[in-house]
Amino acid sequence: MSKIILYSDTDFAGKRVEMTLPCDRLDQYGLNDQVSSIVVHGGDWVVYEDFNYKGKSYTLKPGRYPIWTAWGGANDKISSVKPAKNMYL
Numbered sequence: 126m127s128k129i130i131l132y133s134d135t136d137f138a139g140k141r142v143e144m145t146l147p148c149d150r151l152d153q154y155g156l157n158d159q160v161s162s163i164v165v166h167g168g169d170w171v172v173y174e175d176f177n178y179k180g181k182s183y184t185l186k187p188g189r190y191p192i193w194t195a196w197g198g199a200n201d202k203i204s205s206v207k208p209a210k211n212m213y214l
């Protein structure tokens with residue numbers, strides 16, 4: 126299964142939220158503009174700096190991103206996320 130795990134601190138620390146479905150608003154999980162590290166499993170995910178899959182976006186291949194520079198983004202910006210393909214359908 127494709128999934129993304131978001132963390133509020135670098136090096137996979139702090140608040141942790143795991144997702145297997147698209148999320149158009151990370152404030153639903155109390156993690157809006159707080160993501161500092163990410164782990165991706167099983168398929169590419171796209172992370173966006175604004176709600177509703179808008180704003181600057183970054184496509185992350187499966188792997189570990191211990192700090193925002195690892196995906197080329199900025200700290201505390203991510204506001205929505207979804208799989209690059211709807212692999213769960």
Ligand SMILES: [Ca+2]
Nearest residue numbers: 174202203204
């Ligand atoms: Ca944002």
